Amino acid sequence: MAVAPGVRDASEVAEEISSGRLVTEEMLLNVGPQHPATHGVFRLLATIDGEKLVDAEPVIGYMHRGYEKLVEQRDYRQITNLVSRMDWLSNIQNELPLAMAVESLMEIEVPPRAQYLRVIMCELNRILNHLMFFASFGAELGAITPTFYAFREREDIQMAMEAATGGRMHFGFFRPGGLKEDVPRGFIAQALKGVRQVIDRLPDYENLLLGNEIFKQRTIGVGVLEKEVAYSYGVSGPIARGSGIDFDVRKDEPYLVYDQFDFQVSTAPNGDCFDRFWVLVHEVVESAKIVEQAFEGLPSGPVMGKVPRVVQAPVGEIYVRSENSLGELGMYLISDGDRRPYRLKIRTPSYNNVSALGHVLRDTFVSDMIAILGSFFFVLGDIDR
Amino acid sequence: MAVDERKLSDARKLSDARKSGFGLGLLKGMAVTLKHLFKHNTVIQYPDEKQDLPPRTRGVIALKEENCTVCMLCARECPDWCIYIDSHKETLPPKRAGGRPRKRNVLDRFAIDYSLCMYCGICVEVCPYDALFWSREFEYSEYDIRQLTHEKERLADWMTTVLPPPELEQGADLPGQPAAAAASATVEATGARPANLTSSAVEARPEQAATAPREGSFTTEPARPASSLPPQEQKRETSPEDAQPAPGLDTEVKAAQGLPGATTQPEPEVTLGAGRAAESVTQPADTAQVGSDATSAPEGQPPQKTPSVAAEPAVTAAEPVSQAGLRNLGGQAPVARPSTEPAGVAEDPEAAYRRVLQEQASRGSSPQVAEARAKVARVKAERGMARTATPAPATAPVQSAPQATPTEPEPSGAPEAQGPAPEPGPVAPTADEDRTDG
Amino acid sequence: MPATKVAAQDALGRVQAALGDKAVEPQVNFGQVDIACAPEHLVEVASILRDDPGLSCRFFTFLSAVDRSEFGDEGQGLEVLVHLYSPDHVLHVNIHVPVNPAAPVCPTLTGVFWGASWHERETREMFGIHFSGHPNLTNLYLPEDFEGHPLLKSFKLPSRLIKEWPGAKDPDEAAAGGR
Amino acid sequence: MPEIALTAWQILLVKVLVILTIVPVGALAGGYAEHKVMAHLQHRLGPMYPGGFHGWATTLADGLKFLYKEDIVPDAADRKVFSLAPAAIFVPVLMIYLVIPIDRNLIVEDLDVGIFYLLAVGSISTIGVLMAGWSSANKYALIGALRSAAQLIAYELPIVLSAAVVAMYAGSLSVIDIVEKQNFPFAIWPPGIGLIAFLVFTTGAVAEMTRVPFDMPVAESEIITGPFTEYTGMRYIFSHMFAEMGHMVAFAGIGVTLFLGGYKPIIPWSPLEVVPGVIWFGLKFALMIFLFLWIRPTFPRVREDQLQKFAWKFLIPVSLVLVLAMGAWVLYV
Incomplete structure (x- = not known):
């Protein structure tokens, strides 16, 4: 049979296949920077062999805004509003370590009412964040409906937060020493209504996703992150807890008034996508418990401690951390006595979490890649800062 | 309560969840979506219907030009240099x-x-003369980016859309409380303000009448010398300065008045407290104060019944006064905060624990809730944080008309005992029932 | 395993006992152990901190650097800052590694903690510190042709230089660029 | 009523014209139904503005919008194949409609080999999808096309086998005969066999339409509508939207014909015969469509290998057993 030059005979190819000599080529697939599954500008350089992912390298930096440089030009109140934009799903929690760091250096007493309100807002924010990831994980696996349900549940809590802070996303509400102002009338009712609604409807959503056999097939045993690997990468938050690590700053080193509340740290031992998601969903319930308890014990009084007119942290260094929605958010503050920090190292949870992604993604399927990306709950702004 | 019936980090439950349900899970999921087919919809058709945004919404900044004294504070504090x-x-x-x-x-x-604006609100926060306000309006997009620079005429136009600030939540510290002297100074200052405000309620903004928040808020620049001010500004300028209580005075005065700030001691920072000494000062005044307030908060009453005879007239009485000009800022007219604890003085922690546990059990709470609440009570008792019947001051109802019904105390007590209808706050969410399926 | 918190002084003792004279100036700062160590000891120190059962700082929190050249009046040098955490003992260790500002080199920690890779790449581009032995020391955030190391104090933020400060009250202030 | 004498050719022309209008209109209506049903299942309203009343003209407006869009062919694409692929996908969908009986006499052509024709024509689209994916010169499109081909072949078999079960029951390949033979809808009677065959058919149909949960070939959060990534404008709606909708409408029609008793009343009770067959067909058809629309927002999607396993290791064995059971039923009952 006449064959064009350079083209092999079909029988030749057939023989190669049967004898196992056929050389296949790996394909480089560029997932992102614009891709629906990366929810943000995030790129994954994937080397694939058919449906198999041979290697994957996360590429970040598309949203780098240089926070650590910007904060050196700004005073503490301005930074509060800046760091709020870091992780745009848990904004108010971003403000917390900064406020705590300045308070510790300046030895400011935060009034109890402010501490309680901070706890409440942080937990409300955690619920908002987790619902968001509940939604997006479903959407990445092809189930579009959880998105809409989750957004409906978010709305009441979101409105409560907006009523209190004036912002829908960027709250800018914590100040060194306490809160910007007290919450408006109706905040408690609105927030409690929202939280209870979430809790009431959560079983429905578990039926929709967690109990679904297809969902289980897609997630159980997929993307296993081992405990020691998680430690080595500094993975924290729901992802670490999904790998069986009982790690929660709220319990280990209680800040604010977290030691006064009864809640559990949800952990799951298997470290796969399902367990990470399971932990995420169950943290919503724990947060709701904390909110209810905090509202019940909410003391009255001022929400601002005695803070000098000009906030100038004295010379010193401190590392402060808090449990952000996605893990440990730490700030290493070095002050030289100015109104502005000398250096503020921001250790964000998503950054460490995503650095482990390359390890987990190796030798999975292309479809699993999406499931793993979805279950790694990251926010791009938090990674790139 | 739904929250606690679910025992969560229970490994058995996880292993159950990981088992296959042989297609039953698929059917359950289909039932969930089908159920939603028959539910009322909560979608808001945006350009036709609009959401009722809360008064604090940071939509656009309005300028009250006649109040501006060109102190430049806003422009200096702006992180984006956009003013x-x-x-x-x-x-x-x-x-x-x-x-x-x-x-x-x-x-x-x-x-x-x-x-350029990042909508942080620092300019509004720092403005000492109340020339800047937030408005809820947000529909001012333009085809040309240069049009987004709003000059003072346009900024002044937004003033018509500024809402009065919301009332504060129960238990909030009232503006202007720290010193009795400050209160009168404030009234004077408020009275001296130009009367041509667009909205009369704006006048009663807490930040304006308040001297206390000024102390807490921080400005990086000292206020400018009073001499360069026009007369009415001068008068106002003095008020924050005069009212500035000496350090320590704050708590003392409050203690004398039986205000909440004194009864609750700030706790040391738990995480970071290692490097510093925990200062805990117990005020002798608070015990007596709390004891006297006990009469207005009977023990074990369900919260909705608590604002009883004692509390209600007090509120009504307070309103006209506050209407007149925030004069009643002292300790009178306490609105009884619903409470489940007796107003005992220093209760034994263990006793508190048992009592709350019992109460909760009799109320039918689930064991976890009961335990959690009891633990909270014990910790509080240990810390001497009497949360009982804290005399939450009558929140000065800033814009309430005289005919307004007495404000109901916020149900902040036990959640299940709470009345079915949450208090219609300024948020006024769009409830599911309001919306019909289109 | 439930975490049991170790008192700061106890932690300091343990760190001193485990590291000996490799840890310079150990002290307690806000409940966390601060040590300084020479670059050549860093890998060893990190390994001991990770493996010592009394410390077991297995959790890699972060690695970064601080340019102290404008700190205080006289200024100090450049240092690499590593934070390790022990989830079992709730114990923090801050390792300060002073490096030579003229030719900053520090050994890589990627052999001890996998997570150090990204942090070291970030630190290299931001501070210009070379991590010897790092398998892939390329830029993480910045484009490859970016000049300068942004987080060094000598790197001035251009956005604040090109625009006149609108908050200035008189021309002198405006010329000074405001703050 | 005066007799209008029409030649066979004229009748055929009318029939073809009817089909050519019904399919796009059906696809538009199906698209609208999908918008609205899905929206309400998801606690939304869906489109409300186009056309005034509940956004009835949404899909029409969408179609017009797509008409106006630029038709882009990537530089590296194989131009001819790229342009032809939408036709290769869409025309077979049109051809399915020829043999679906809406009423006893409302059928374009009652072929003797109706079922075979139905299934044979239905699988031609696979080639079109492969053409589209290969010619786009896009890695995502290629992955999608290969997945698509593998999937369509895998799920063709269960559909054929479950249709064969029906044909065995009816003893004929003509669709009219099949409907006439069903005293009860086949999904109800014979017990067990009919119902399982119906479920196998529905599963296969969803997979053939590449809809959730079997939409791995076009997974938008993964390979971004797979073979159709590079398509724009009119070509996009013909190759993806209309093909998917057209398939859905066609499979609903086939399902009704084969398993739900077509134009006959739901139970054989003479008073129900008064209602015209078109109405019965419409009701059952709407039920089928709703089932398809209901499945979509509820489930996540199945992974590619699981999808293949499900077809080859579960659905095909089950349908083979069904064929055996049906043979036994026909012989001995």
């Missing part, structure tokens, strides 16, 4: 014959570039 102010000095004839001619700043240009 542009031009001004010139003007010499006014002396007030009295033979006096010195006075100088004042005249605003030529005040512009905010909304293409």
Whole structure:
């Protein structure tokens, strides 16, 4: 049979296949920077062999805004509003370590009412964040409906937060020493209504996703992150807890008034996508418990401690951390006595979490890649800062 | 309660969840979506219907031009450098014959570039003369980015859309409380303000009447010298300065008045406290105060019944006074905060624990809730944080009309005992029932 | 395993006992152990901190650097800052590694903690510190042709230089660029 | 009523014209139904503005919008194949409609080999999808096309086998005969066999339409509508939207014909015969469509290998057993 030059005979190819000599080529697939599954500008350089992912390298930096440089030009109140934009799903929690760091250096007493309100807002924010990831994980696996349900549940809590802070996303509400102002009338009712609604409807959503056999097939045993690997990468938050690590700053080193509340740290031992998601969903319930308890014990009084007119942290260094929605958010503050920090190292949870992604993604399927990306709950702004 | 019936980090439950349900899970999921087919919809058709945004919403910044004294604080504090102010000095004839001619700043240009603004609200926060306000309006997009720089005329137009600030939540510290002297100074200052405000309620903004928050808020620049101010500004300028209580005075005065700030001691920072000494001062005044308040908060009453005879007239009585000008800022007219604890003085922690546990059990709470609440009570008792019947001051109802019904105390007690209808706060969410399926 | 918190002084003792004279100036700062160590000891120190059962700082929190050249009046040098955490003992260790500002080199920690890779790449581009032995020391955030190391104090933020400060009250202030 | 004498050719022309209008209109209506049903299942309203009343003209407006869009062919694409692929996908969908009986006499052509024709024509689209994916010169499109081909072949078999079960029951391949033979809808009677065959058919149909949960070939959060990534404008709606909708409408029609008793009343009770067959067909058809629309927002999607396993290791064995059971039923009952 006449064959064009350079083209092999079909029988030749057939023989190669049967004898196992056929050389296949790996394909480089560029997932992102614009891709629906990366929810943000995030790129994954994937080397694939058919449906198999041979290697994957996360590429970040598309949203780098240089926070650590910007904060050196700004005073503490301005930074509060800046760091709020870091992780745009848990904004108010971003403000917390900064406020705590300045308070510790300046030895400011935060009034109890402010501490309680901070706890409440942080937990409300955690619920908002987790619902968001509940939604997006479903959407990445092809189930579009959880998105809409989750957004409906978010709305009441979101409105409560907006009523209190004036912002829908960027709250800018914590100040060194306490809160910007007290919450408006109706905040408690609105927030409690929202939280209870979430809790009431959560079983429905578990039926929709967690109990679904297809969902289980897609997630159980997929993307296993081992405990020691998680430690080595500094993975924290729901992802670490999904790998069986009982790690929660709220319990280990209680800040604010977290030691006064009864809640559990949800952990799951298997470290796969399902367990990470399971932990995420169950943290919503724990947060709701904390909110209810905090509202019940909410003391009255001022929400601002005695803070000098000009906030100038004295010379010193401190590392402060808090449990952000996605893990440990730490700030290493070095002050030289100015109104502005000398250096503020921001250790964000998503950054460490995503650095482990390359390890987990190796030798999975292309479809699993999406499931793993979805279950790694990251926010791009938090990674790139 | 739904929250606690679910025992969560229970490994058995996880292993159950990981088992296959042989297609039953698929059917359950289909039932969930089908159920939603018959539910009322909560979608808001945006351009036709609009959401009722809360008064604090940071939509657009409105400028009250006549209040601006060109102190430049907003422009200096702006993190984005997006406020542009031009001004010139003007010499006014002396007030009295033979006096010195006075100088004042005249605003030529005040512009905010909304293409740079990050909507942090620092300018509104720092403005000492209440010239800047947040408005809820947000529909001002433009085809040309240059149009997003709003000059002072446009900024002044937004003033018509500014809402009065919301009332504060129960238990909030009232503005103007720290010193009795401050209260009167405040009233004076408020009275002296120009009367041509667009909304009369704006006048009663807490930040304005308040001197206390001023102390807490921080400005990086000292207030400018009073001498350069026009008369009415001078008067106002003095109030924050005068009212500034000496460090320590704050708590003392509060203690004398039986205010909440004194009864609750700030706790040391738990995480970071290692490096510093925990200062805990117990005020002798609070015990007596709490004891006397016990009468208004009977023990074990369900919260909705608590604002009883004692509390209600107090609120009504308070309103006209506060209407008149925030004069009643002292400790009178306490609105009884619903409470489940007796107003005992220093209760034994263990006793508190048992009592709350019992109460909760009799109320039918689930064991976890009961335990959690009991633990909270014990910790509080240990810390001497009497949360009982804290005399939450009558929240000065800023814009309530005289005919308004007495404000109900916020149900902040036990959640399951709470009344079915949450208090219609300023948030007024769009409830599911309001919306019909389109 | 439930975490049991170790008192700061106890932690300091343990760190001193485990590291000996490799840890310079150990002290307690806000409940966390601060040590300084020479670059050549860093890998060893980190390994001991990770493996010592009394410390077991297995959790890699972060690695970064601080340019102290404008700190205080006289200024100090450049240092690499590593934070390790022990989830079992709730114990923090801050390792300060002073490096030579003229030719900053520090050994890589990627052999001890996998997570150090990204942090070291970030630190290299931001501070210009070379991590010897790092398998892939390329830029993480910045484009490859970016000049300068942004987080060094000598790197001035251009956005604040090109625009006149609108908050200035008189021309002098405006010329000074405001703050 | 005066007799209008029409030649066979004229009748055929009318029939073809009817089909050519019904399919796009059906696809538009199906698209609208999908918008609205899905929206309400998801606690939304869906489109409300186009056309005034509940956004009835949404899909029409969408179609017009797509008409106006630029038709882009990537530089590296194989131009001819790229342009032809939408036709290769869409025309077979049109051809399915020829043999679906809406009423006893409302059928374009009652072929003797109706079922075979139905299934044979239905699988031609696979080639079109492969053409589209290969010619786009896009890695995502290629992955999608290969997945698509593998999937369509895998799920063709269960559909054929479950249709064969029906044909065995009816003893004929003509669709009219099949409907006439069903005293009860086949999904109800014979017990067990009919119902399982119906479920196998529905599963296979969803997979053939590449809809959730079997939409791996076009997974938008993964390979971004797979073979159709590079298509724009009119070509996009013909190759993806209309093909998917057209398939859905066609499979609903086939399902009704084969398993739900077509134009006959739901139970054989003479008073129900008064209602015209078109109405019965419409009701059952709407039920089928709703089932398809209901499945979509509820489930996540199945992974590619699981999808293949499900077809080859579960659905095909089950349908083979069904064929055996049906043979036994026909012989002995």
